[in-house]
Amino acid sequence: MIKEENKKSTSGTVAIFGGSGFVGSALINLLLLKNYRVKIISRHSKRSITGASPGVEWIRLKSFDITLIKNALTDVDVAINTIGILHEDKKNSFKTIHVDLVEKICQSVDDLKIRKFIHLSALKASAAHAPSDYLKSKGLAEDKIKQMLGKRSTYCIVQPSLIFGDGAQSFNMFQYLVSYFPIIPLAKASAMFAPVHVNDVAQSVYQCLKSNDYDNQVIQVYGSEKFNLKQILKLIAMAKNKKRVIIGLPDFLGVMQASFLEFIVPGKLMTRDNFKSLSIPSIGEENILESMNIKPIKFSNWLNLHYNQYKDKISHYRDII
Numbered sequence: 001m002i003k004e005e006n007k008k009s010t011s012g013t014v015a016i017f018g019g020s021g022f023v024g025s026a027l028i029n030l031l032l033l034k035n036y037r038v039k040i041i042s043r044h045s046k047r048s049i050t051g052a053s054p055g056v057e058w059i060r061l062k063s064f065d066i067t068l069i070k071n072a073l074t075d076v077d078v079a080i081n082t083i084g085i086l087h088e089d090k091k092n093s094f095k096t097i098h099v100d101l102v103e104k105i106c107q108s109v110d111d112l113k114i115r116k117f118i119h120l121s122a123l124k125a126s127a128a129h130a131p132s133d134y135l136k137s138k139g140l141a142e143d144k145i146k147q148m149l150g151k152r153s154t155y156c157i158v159q160p161s162l163i164f165g166d167g168a169q170s171f172n173m174f175q176y177l178v179s180y181f182p183i184i185p186l187a188k189a190s191a192m193f194a195p196v197h198v199n200d201v202a203q204s205v206y207q208c209l210k211s212n213d214y215d216n217q218v219i220q221v222y223g224s225e226k227f228n229l230k231q232i233l234k235l236i237a238m239a240k241n242k243k244r245v246i247i248g249l250p251d252f253l254g255v256m257q258a259s260f261l262e263f264i265v266p267g268k269l270m271t272r273d274n275f276k277s278l279s280i281p282s283i284g285e286e287n288i289l290e291s292m293n294i295k296p297i298k299f300s301n302w303l304n305l306h307y308n309q310y311k312d313k314i315s316h317y318r319d320i321i
Contacts, residue, residue: 010055014209015039015076017105018083022167023120026202027082028056034206041072064101070108078209079109080118086134086169087268094137102141106148106155116154116215118208119145120201123159123220123282132276142218154215156208158201161222161282164299165198166306173269178237183245187254187270188278189230194222197297200289207292220284223296229278235300239307 014031018024019040028038037055045060059072073079085097102119109117124130125138142157149155164171177184204221208214227235230246237244249257258275262268289296 011036012077013037013039013075015041015073015079017041017079017081017101020044021082022165022169023163023198023201024082025167026165026198027080027205030199030202030206032056039072039076041069064096064104066104066108069104070112073108073112073114076112076114078116078118079105079114080120080205080209081105082120084120084122084138086274087271088133088273094133098134098137099140099144103144103148106145109153110148114153116156116209117145117149118156118158118205120205121157121159121218123161123222123284124280125159130277131279132273134273134277135280150216154212156214156216157218158205158208159218159220159284160196160201161284162193162195163198163201164195164302168198174233174236175240176269178233178240178242178244181244183247184233185247185249185253185257186230186233187249187257187275188251189228189246189248191229191278192226192281192283193229193232194224194226194283194287195232195299196221196223196289197299197302200294200296203294204289204292207294214288219288220286221289222282222284222287223299224287225299226283227299232299235303239303 011034014036016024016027016038019028019038020042024040028040031038032055035055038057040056040058041061042058043061061068061072081102083097083101085092085094088094106117108114119141121142122135122138125135125142127136127139127143130136130139145155145157162170200223201221204219208219230248233244233246237246254275255272258270258272262271287296
């Protein structure tokens with residue numbers, strides 16, 4: 001059982017699948033501050049984690065074999081999955097990473113009688129209604145969790161909007177576009193987001209870990225500001241003191257752009273499946289952060305601090321667009 005945080009002994013052991021990634025790293029730092037032991041379960045070689053301590057154990061999985069997963073989860077109180085991909089490739093499909101892996105983790109959690117499983121999903125994930133393979137696979141994973149857990153082992157599914165912060169993959173892509181292209185033709189420029197900071201996501205996962213109030217629930221996590229994609233790029237351009245012309249493309253040209261970026265440009269800045277995901281607003285109906293007493297970090301304020309190059313531009317941003 002997980003013990004009270006104010007005791008000198010450790011609070012318990014938490015395993016994080018994808019602990020070397022963007023959200024996983026933020027979560028590790030938080031859990032170490034809260035006196036938890038952490039098992040980082042990753043396919044990658046050991047790397048430096050900010051705030052690492054003797055309370056961290058790195059377990060490298062050569063494959064997602066269920067026997068290896070069970071061995072990695074030995075003597076764990078809570079398991080957390082932060083693994084996800086935005087683009088498929090020859091080695092990693094949405095089914096393999098988002099569905100099959102989650103099914104194996106759930107089976108292991110149930111067999112080992114681990115107290116709780118927390119899964120990082122995505123807003124608007126739905127196996128039946130999502131417009132993209134990415135969101136459908138996230139929805140299928142949620143269905144697997146609900147089918148396999150909820151009795152002996154509880155679960156909590158966290159659905160964030162666009163996550164921002166230092167090192168965010170999507171934010172790095174936006175910075176790249178703004179930095180190198182004076183004129184930016186933009187597919188799905190009106191796609192809506194409520195950006196949420198990675199630390200707020202980590203805090204919400206921690207609340208799910210320590211409290212039973214969110215057991216066997218799906219919770220939505222998003223920021224207090226809402227922007228479309230064009231506005232986000234404008235904000236970044238202003239923060240970087242770059243004058244950029246951003247042109248929203250009609251959908252028939254947007255599909256062509258997505259195809260070009262998927263097949264021609266190295267790195268897959270965008271795919272046709274990403275294009276489909278952008279057709280539905282990444283904004284929730286009930287933000288759990290308020291009930292958790294978490295005040296969301298505003299994207300506009302974070303940009304101001306991140307670049308520290310301008311003072312009042314963001315404050316009157318809405319007056320000039």
